[in-house]
Structures are given as structure tokens and as C-alpha cells.
Amino acid sequence: MPDDRLAQAPPAPEPLPIPVVDNHCHLDIDRDGHAVDIAEQISAAARVGVNRLVQIGCDLGSARWTAEIIDQHPALLGGVAIHPNEAPGHETAGDLAEALTEIEALSAHPRMRVIGESGLDYFRTGPEGVGAQQESFRGHIEIAKRTGLALQIHDRDAHEDVLRILAEEGAPDTVVLHCFSGDMAMARECVRRGYYLSIAGTVTFKNARALRDALAVTPLEHLLVETDAPYLTPSPHRGQVNAPYLIPLTVRAMATTLNVAVPTLCEALSANSERVYGPW
Template sequence: MTDPRRSERPPAPDRLPVPVVDNHCHLDIRRDEAPEVPLDRVVAEAAAVGVDRLVQIGCDISSARWTAQVVDEHPALLGGVAIHPNEAPRHEAAGDLDDVIDEIADLARRPRIRVVGETGLDFYRTGPEGVAAQEHSFRRHIAIAKELDLALQIHDRDAHEDVLRILAEEGAPERTVMHCFSGDMEMARECVRRGYYLSFAGTVTFRSARGLRDALAITPTEHLLVETDAPYLTPTPHRGRTNAPYLVPLTVRAMAATLRTSVPQLCEALSANSERVYGSWD
């Protein structure tokens, strides 16, 4: 039986002392049980708790087009566009993978699109038959990010070694972000050694995520970002409900506790890192 509380919106957390960026959210995706919330309200609710800038990610061709439109309409938004790894085999089967990636490249040239992503590899949902299409798509997205001098956001699910291998083979862009970092301490150290940014989502608050918190604990603050991946990965104590950018403070405070640093200091670092990766929202 479905828990009726899953459709309830969690209460707003306490406001952060210094504004931060939700550097990865999907504002066009609505979960079945969630009430529809107008975009203006989503942005206002986030700003009210100190999340005053958002990076909207469009990861299929329709959401990429939508992203390119809404970031021009809302000053609090910057955008990212890509073909998600799980979409790549479908387009390969349809014979239009390179065509849709060409359109992604065109959309990425717009001034308020600052990210190519999320791209990468996903061996959880896509089996061996889809690996070649995912790798081809990943390599093309890397090339676009480097050509346009944009940040690259990486989706990595059950594919750590291959993601790192392809980034090394192709040469990672100057600003590479491991979206929703899910690796261990060893991987965190390798990513930091390469100069990548590690973005932590609500998963870092889960009771079962001790290994993820260990990875966070050894990551220098100058390599850290925070995200919701909304509407997914809602932080504790609201796990299972629909996520939204206004819940970022829960993750930030959990990160500060793991790092044994103050919330204001961490917020300052997260904000500065975000501007360094994506540029100004002005």
C-alpha cells in the first residue's frame, strides 16, 4: 500500500546563513505522486531558504529544448543539456544518436547554457548491448564541452572505472563535475587528484551511506558542490518524498557535520565553487 505521506511536500528547513547553488536539478520532471508546483514558486521557495541559484539539467532532447528556453526567462537559472546515458542506446537503435547530439551542441552555444551534461555511463539500467552507444555518446559530449569551454557534468552509475578511463582517454574538460558522487574514498581521492569537482546529493544523508560520508570527509572543500537531483534523492528525514531545491539546506548541514566545519564556511565554499564552475548568474 502506498504511503499517503509520499505525496505531501516536506516542510521548509531553516534558512542557510549564506546563499548556495543547487547545481543539478530537473525542474521539468514531475513524479506521479507529487503535486504540480509552478516554476516561479519553486524558485521563490528555494531562495527563501538560501538557495538562490539553480542549475537546471535537461537530459533528453525535449527537456534540453525546454531548459534552453526557461533559463532565459528566469535569472536564478542556468542550464545544462545532454543526452542521458540511458537515452543513448534508444537513439542509436532509432538511427538518430549523432543527430540529437548535434542539436545538443547547438543548444549548448546559448549564453545561459553553461553545462554539457548529464552525460557518462550507466551500467545499472543499460545492459552490455548498450555500452557502445553510451561510450560513443559520452565521448561526443566531452568533445562538445571542451570545444565550447563549458563545464561537464558526469552521470556515473555502476561504471566508476570506465567513466574514469574514458575521461582520461579523451582528456577531461577543465571544469568536470561528478554529479551525485557515488564512489568510495579511493575514487574521491583520484577525482580530486585530477582536479574534478564532487557534487553530493541527498544520498549523503542516508543512514546506509557511511562509505559516501567517508569519501566526503576526505574531499577538500574547494572541490565540493551540492545538489538535489530533484525530484529524486530527497534527503533524510524526508527520504521517499519528492525532492525540490528548497531542501538543499538539509544536505548542506549534513555535509558540514561530516566535514566538521561550520555551516557558514561550507556555504561560502559551495557558492564560490559554483561560480568558478558555471560563471555568474547575472
Template sequence: MPLPVVDNHAHLDIRRDDDAAGEGLDLQAHVERLITDARAVGVDRIVQIGCDLESAELTTRLVDAHPALLGGVALHPNEAPLHAERGDLEEAYASIERLVAHPRIRVVGETGLDYYRTGPEGRDAQQDSFRWHIDLAKRTGKVLQIHDRDAHDDVLRILAEEGAPEKTVMHCFSGDMAMARECVERGYYLSFAGTVTFKSARELRNALSVVPPEQILVETDTPTSPRRRIGAP
């Protein structure tokens, strides 16, 4: 690539099931290999995202070990309702709050809403969690990264109600042109993943076309499915 590129959203602690070359590597060696591969194609910095408690903890260790990484931590929108159900959501929030204080954790994310994987019974917990993470990003001055799956209207509504943090990223943007315009007007960053290259993604390319370059980010959201967590070192 003509310029160094930042992958602003990746899950390096998760491995594809069919990643034979990574078989047998421990987590740190696996991550080092991904960083080397990325650098070889011009991606010299990566934001590692840990969005459940185990992964968030790992993320703080990964950013300490690898200078090419910065990190983000949060409870994923599909994770928060599980904690609410078990009755340990407050403890989970406390852990995220402790981890986000790490100086190389620059992102609160990914948080947001996912109406695809979580049914109506989990929506209240999701929305409460989203509001809590928005507040956390503002209190700590960190970037907010948003996961929005089939929930565009509520994501935009809740951001407006709470007041978005100064730096807000729509991770793996999946809206149409009208939504892209709205996000641009509000000063959000729009992050595009490989999906924008799919043949069927004309709508997404139209959305991309209305975003000024200074508000465009790119990401891999690696790895694609099927995938599994690598055991902690």
C-alpha cells in the same frame, strides 16, 4: 543556511507524482514556485538540467524566463543508446550542439555511463556518446557534468583517455574514498546530493571527508521518484 547555496543539478521540468500543491500549474508557474521555495531556504541559484531532446529544449526556455537559473543540456547515458537503436543519434547530437550554444547554458550534462539501467548491449553507444560529450564540453568551454552509475572504472578510464575538460563535475558522487581521492587529484569537482545524509551512507561520508571544500558542490537532483514530465507550455 549561513551562506547562499547553488543547487548545481536539478530537473525542474519533472514533477513528483504526489506533488499535490503543484497540480494544475503550468510549467513556468511550477518552476517559479520551486525557485521561490528554494530561495526561502537559502538556495538562490539553480542549474536546470535537460538530458533528453525535449527537456534540453525546455531548459533553454526556462533559463530565458528565470534569472535564478542556469542550464545544462545533453543526452543522458540511458538516452543515447535509444537514439543509436533508432538510427537518429547524429541528429540528436546536432540538436544538443545547437542548444548548448545558448549563453545561459553553461553545462554539458548529464552525460557519462549507466551500467545499472542500460544492459551490455547499450554500452558501446553509451561510451561513444560520453566521448562525444566530453569533446563538446572542451570545444565550447563549458562545464562537464557526469552521471556515473555502477561504472566508476570506465568513467575514470574514458575521462583519462579523452582528457577531461577544465571544469568537470562528478554529479551525485557515489564512489568510495579511493575514488574521491583520484577525482580530487585530477582536479574534478565532486557534487554531493541528499544521499550523503542517509544512515547507510557511511562510505559516501568517508569519501566526502577527503575532498577539499573548494572542490565540493551540492545538488538536489530533484525530484525524487516517482516522477513525470510536465507538459510544455
């Protein structure tokens, strides 16, 4: 039988004392069969201290939608890219170059501040798709450098190749590891290179000890927070639909791991987000 609990929206957590940014969400994606009410999502987030969001479009359709929606809501900035799992399909169709050209054109919107999420995903795409993913990733790196926008990276089971390709191509000025999933050694290397680590609800999972260890060695000035909504809902609501208003659960878990006061962490997360993306 279906679990009715999973279909229910989790209750709002205690508001944060200082507003922060959800630096990666997908407001165009629904997981419960109902269209997302964008205005209500933004309002619910603001009520708990999440007053700015970065909407990420990761295929051509969602990228075009993102370019439209960020004009309608001042709380939103945008990011656009071809997700690594989409790249093999474009290669097969022979239009990867054209898709990247459109992504760069969409990124010219003044409220578009991110090229991403691009990167590598060796979990869902087999060896036959690796070449297309790497070609697409290199193309996005170049777009980020040409436009001066932050690069948000999707990295799943591909840590070594992500770092290698960034070194080979020369990283953009601002690099964000979206939903960081590396270990302590990778966290230290990313910090050494000046990258930002964006922490998602996975940090609250019982089996995420390695991620918490990585977080613990990361300086505050290199940290961001995200939902990746509607995915990766933090505990104790894991498995339910995620939304930006649940960010406080992740922030408080981060503060516990880092052994810092919640207001101190909120101040750092807000300042880092403005440094990465500019003013809203």
C-alpha cells in the same frame, strides 16, 4: 494502501546563513502527477538560502525546454545532454550523431553553462547498451571541450570506465561528478585530477557510510551540492518528492561530516559554483 506522507511536501528546513547553488535539478520532471510551478520552486528555494539553480535537460525534449525556461527566470542557468540511458535508443534509431549536434547547438545559449548530464549507467542499461553509452559520453566530452562549458557526469556502477574514458579522451577543463557515488579512493583520484564532486541527498542516508567517508577526504574547494530534484530526497524525508528548497538538509549533513561550520561550507559551495558556471 498508499502512504499519504509520501504525497505531502516536506516542510521547509531552517534557512542557510549564506546562499548556495543547487547545481543539478530537473524542474521539468514531476513525480506527483502535478506540473511543477517553476516560479514557486525558485521562490521556496530562495527563502531558505538557495538562490541560484542549474536546470538540467537530459533528453532532447527537456533540453529544448531548458533553453526556453532559463530565459524566463534569472535564478536559473542550464545544462543539456543526452542522458546515458537515452543513448542506446538513439543508436537504434540511427540518430545519435544528430542528437549530439542539436545538444551542441542548444549549448550556445548564453545562459547554458553545462554539457550534461552525460556519462555511463550500467545499472539500468545492460551490456548491449554499453557501446552506445560510451560513444555518447565521448561525444559529450568533445562538445564540452569545444564549447568550454563544464561537463556534468552521470556515473552509476561505472566508476572505472568513467575515469578511463575521461583519461583517454582528455577531460575538459571543468568536470563535475554529479551525485558522486564513489568511495574514498575514487574521491582522492578525482581531486587529484582537479574534478568537482557534487554531493546529493544520498549523503544523509543511513546506509551511505562509504559516501560520507569519501566526502570526508575531499577538500572544500572541490565540493558542490545538489538535489537531483525530484529524486534523492534527503533524510528525514527520503521517498518524498525532492525540490531545491531541501538543499539545507544536505548542506548541514555535509558540514557535520566535514567537521566545518555551516557558514564556512556555504561560502565554499557558493564560490565553487561561480567558478564552475560563471555569474548568474
